[in-house]
Amino acid sequence: MSLKEKIETGQFVVLGELEPPKGTDFSHMVAHANRVRNRLDAFVVPEMANAVMKASSLGGCACLNREGLEPVFQACCRDRNRLALQADILAAGGLGIDNIMVVPGEEIAFGDHPRARAVHDLSLTQALEMIRGLCSGKDMSGIDLQGTPDFLVGSNLNAGVTGGALDLELEELSSKIDLGVRFVITTPVFDLDRFEKLLKRLDRQKIAVIPTVLLLKSAGMARYIDRNIPHISIPSDMIQSIQKASDKLKRCVEIAGELIAGLKAMEVGGVMISTIGWEDKLPLVLDQARLG
Amino acid sequence: MIVAERKPIEEIIEEAKGFDRILVAGCNECVTVCEAGGKKEVGVLASALRMYFMNQGREVKVDEVTLERQCDHEYLEEIRNIIDNYDAVISLACGVGVQFMAEKYFHKPILPGVNTVFMGATEERGVWSERCQGCGKCILAKTGGICPVSRCAKRLFNGPCGGSSQGKCEISDELPCAWQLIVDRLKELGRLDEYEEIMPIKDWSTDRAGGPRKVVREDVRQ
Known part of the structure; x- marks a missing residue:
């Protein structure tokens, strides 16, 4: 069953994040994907996450598609203007990629090419409007397309914001839903109680909420994220449990498994497992979470 | 200098029509040189607005002021004593002046009366072109x-x-x-x-x- 069918019928979906290489050798990416073939519903291929230059999401998606694996293509307004975005999205549709998500993109200054010029020709919601137009057969100038794409459309949701910022996030989510977004992938979730409160404010009849479960690698990494990454907090007992564990990897995999189980119990739309560089550990996480 | 163009009067009216007391504020610097927002243009816009409101049968107070600069605290302070006599200000300064005034008079709507277009030079009277x-x-x-x-x-x-x-x-x-x-x-x-x-x-x-x-x-x- 395709990701689209599963999301439309409200089934729990399991996504994995697979970064394209910084280079032309896609073999590792494909090998990681094949290792969990049939255990995941689709692979989210980031578009230069954290503004670090890599092969494009479109390239990665085309590679996975060729292998008979279902990808989720990311379109990012930071580096492409409306011509380039539309061109890539049509290319994705033509290549048989069925899933697309629009992401805002990290600031260029945070990446490995800080001297680059950002584009931001379209905002995220304008890009969604553009995709809706393409799916109805017209480009942004109203010109008819020769062949129309049909995408399952998704976007991101910042699960960590609070107060007025959360109100704005939810307002934006409502606009995204009106523009055809059917799923959102959240920022990494570590605090289940806090996430449950957010879930109560979301209309899950209208949108599949897919939290990201990030596989931690060490107590140091967890502490760094907790202290330095805005809107992500990691409970201190979770960090301590990694610190105390004799087998750190095992404990990190257990945490990911526990988070997935906890989220599943909340009847979320699915989970997106992010392993940032530890893609070979994806099977361990799936085993731990008894998925697939 | 910063080069600006006058906004179409219809657009200004659309933004300003809901107010009863309006101050039109010009700037003596760049926008005066490019003839978009100096004392002369303040007068022209204020007259056009008065005429519009009169035709609408509405009594709207439209006053004029031109500051030396709208991008400096000291000149913007000159309207502190009168700003509460108005419901809104139409600033004919560049985007810098509009924003600086809005920062200073946080609770007052400040509307832009020009489109700021570039940093350029006067090639001849009536012709300005981009340089930076x-x-x-x-x-x-x-x-x-x-x-x-x-x-x-x-x-x-x-x-x-x-x-x-x-x-x-x-x-x-x-x-x-x-x-x-x-x-x-x-x-x-x-x-x-x-x-x-x-x-x-x-x-x-x-x-x-x-x-x-x-x-x-x-x-x-x-």
Whole structure:
């Protein structure tokens, strides 16, 4: 069953994040994907996450598609203007990629090419409007397309914001839903109680909420994220449990498994497992979470 | 200077029609020189607004003021005593002045009366053209004093594109090719050999790519 069918019928979906290489050798990416073939519903291929230059999401998606694996293509307004975005999205549709998500993109200054010029020709919601137009057969100038794409459309949701910022996030989510977004992938979730409160404010009849479960690698990494990454907090007992564990990897995999189980119990739309560089550990996480 | 154009009166009316007491505020600097927002334009706009409201049968107070500058605290302070006599201000300063006034008078709607378009020069009365984009890293010493960032349509750094024809840019017959101008000037200065030097790839982090910019001079700061 395709990701689209599963999301439309409200089934729990399991996504994995697979970064394209910084280079032309896609073999590792494909090998990681094949290792969990049939255990995941689709692979989210980031578009230069954290503004670090890599092969494009479109390239990665085309590679996975060729292998008979279902990808989720990311379109990012930071580096492409409306011509380039539309061109890539049509290319994705033509290549048989069925899933697309629009992401805002990290600031260029945070990446490995800080001297680059950002584009931001379209905002995220304008890009969604553009995709809706393409799916109805017209480009942004109203010109008819020769062949129309049909995408399952998704976007991101910042699960960590609070107060007025959360109100704005939810307002934006409502606009995204009106523009055809059917799923959102959240920022990494570590605090289940806090996430449950957010879930109560979301209309899950209208949108599949897919939290990201990030596989931690060490107590140091967890502490760094907790202290330095805005809107992500990691409970201190979770960090301590990694610190105390004799087998750190095992404990990190257990945490990911526990988070997935906890989220599943909340009847979320699915989970997106992010392993940032530890893609070979994806099977361990799936085993731990008894998925697939 | 900063070059601005007057906004269409219909657009200004649309934004201002809900208010009963309006102050039209001009600026004596750049927008006066480019004849978009000085004392004269304040008078013209205020008259047009009065006429519009009169035709609508509405009694709307429209007053005029022109400040020396709207991008400095001290001149903006000059309206502090009168600002509460108005429901809104239409500022004919550039976008800097509009925003600075809005920051200073936080609870007062400040509406823009001009479109700010570029940093440029007066070629002749009634003709202004772009010269600078404020990219934060000036290379004019290398390009014969002519800026490819602001004057080449493609912002090319190492000579013209294939669209340069008879000294003109491919996007308009009326637009000189910046690289033709650069080559001509380097030739005039006897420095054409500099044209052969390959310019490094531009660092855009000093442009808006690095986010909104700020200049801090500790030596003159008070």
